[in-house]
Amino acid sequence: MFTFLIILITLLAILLVLVVLLQSGRGGGLAGIAAGGAQQILGARQAPDILEKTTWTLAAIFIVLCILTNFTIDTGARRESIIQQRAQQEQTQPVPPATPPATTPAPADDAN
Structure with missing residues (x-):
């Protein structure tokens, strides 16, 4: 459902x-490009009114869908960050103490 709403919001946008x-x-604007066709079909005065009503309607639907999308998010399948996962692992499993690295003795200088 969430994916469907996101696709619908994208197309609506x-x-x-x-x-x-x-x-x-x-x-x-770009109205001059399509003004000839819009005036022939819708009339000279109806085109701006219909475009304005369409804009308000699409904007209202867009806002409603954005709000509805918040309710469709599946919170049970929410992924946690790697930092949160490691913190939970450290709480459940104690980390063994780090052992110091083994040191090798330096070679002796026998210059005599």
Whole structure:
């Protein structure tokens, strides 16, 4: 379920970006590219209204899905870090004391 929601959120985010880019802003944006087709199908005044409603709807769905994703996370299968695993192992199993490394005697200097 979690993976499905993440994929759905990703697709929704891509769609939301496209809808926002199609809206005409102060500088015209990308709406000028598709303005001819949008005006023919939707009319000159309906296109911005539909794009704005679509943006608000997609944003609301996006937020709701993000919140729902938090409830679908499986906390039982949560992975712990290596540091936490080692700390738990040290608590259950005592670590044997470290033995000092064996030293080899230095060779004697017999220069005489």
